[in-house]
Amino acid sequence: MRTPVLTALSSQAPQDSITVCGWVRTKRDSKTFSFLEINDGSCLRGIQAVVDAGVPGSEDLPKITTGASVQVTGRLVASQGQGQAWEIQVTALTLTGPADESYPLQKKGHSMEFLRQIGHLRARSNLFGAVFRTRSRMAFAVHTFFQERGFVYVHTPIITASDCEGAGEMFRVTTLPQGSAAKPEEDFFGKPSFLTVSGQLEAETLACALGSVYTFGPAFRAENSNTSRHAAEFWMIEPEMAFCDLQGDMDMAEEQMRYLARVMLAQCAEDLAFFTKMVDKGLTDRLKLVAEQPFKRVSYREAVDILLSSGQEFEFPVVHGHNLQSEHERYLTEKHFQCPVIVFNYPKEIKPFYMRQNDDGETVAAMDVLVPGIGEIIGGSQREERPERLRAAMEHHQLREEDYWWYADLRKYGTVPHAGYGMGFERLLMFVTGVSNIRDVIPFARTPGTADF
């Protein structure tokens, strides 16, 4: 029975017999013994194993190099050296699988670009081990956050026949042979079908039955976006709440961000310290800010006024009624407020049809959460629950009623105010790890021109 390295290193007392399995990070030879540093992914640190010449298996030491997998059994003892509290005095060593000199990971650092080319091995590096452990913790924390608040986890379809809200270009799903002249009616679903870009509209139908729900699953965008913040396949968290307005929506988004920052600080301390040291010196302080301070909230109108009177030179002009550019959002959260900011009540012309129109006739009850370093991390809104207003909005956006009949039905039968938002899971991970490229917070990134592994 193997003991995870994390458990071994957390031991309170010496142990007579312990078995650890993992991959060798470094080996340092002496004449009469060798040090192996063994990492098994359970935590950032490895455990030091001391192998005296002559113990069973030590004849394989010449073949045990960086990258090899080994099993060691021995006594857990206080280390005589300085760098670690515990080490294993090995009594039996097994070379499980050698790694020859072509093993690409060195002890020294590699560039992120190189590590992406060896996506099948990069999880064995310190940084990517930490990133993927964090990803798991954060995913679990997302579930506990909503479950503790009575939300129902719902699974919305991944294959869809409705171009929901036109959120982006979609990947076509078909069983028709390539180049087929067959009509969509002859295809598998009897109509054109696609990979989902968002589960929001379906989630709304479930919220209008179960109260508060959330989705947490993959979404797909066939946009030719070549940026560090966009992937063609990404995971999205989409809560949807019945009997909730924009205020409640913003409150929940802020509470969720705060909760996740606290989980990161409390439960990923070792990995967080590593990110702060190696990736982003300001990371821990920024997370503390999010965990402790209330977010600033400004209306779109106020935000534009702040930008106009900032005296700041922007590449793109600030204009009332135009969308905020990335540089504008970054200025608000990084320079002006220096904390997370929620901007709400956007002009209706720049927002999708389903957002609830405000009484001023010009704006909709939309909100974006902006965080330093990332920009927009959450986008949400109160949904239009009034049938006649929704119909007018669809007409204005030139959407066909027959495509959204079921969505409109929610307003026809027992309509309620409701609201929700979408959070990009990878963007969250970028925020809590400091990693600046979305390709490096998902094990196998799908971006234009790249679908390796």
Place this chain on the structure above:
RNA sequence: UCCGGUGUAGCUCAGCGGCAGAGCGGGUGGCUGUUAACCACUAGGUCGUAGGUUCGAUCCCUACCGCCGGAGCCA
């Protein structure tokens, strides 16, 4: 898709219109309770691809491809 940058040893990068360089990694030997160990020796290259300019191009020019940064789209 647009703008800018970049491509040289396994990795990270210098370099230069005229014989291809370092550090790290690899190999060999040595040394040491070591810890991104240390010391010595050693192997390793179609300088992204294709054209062009030139007596001569890794270097200058053009195109293409890859990657990086920024923008748009958004999460």
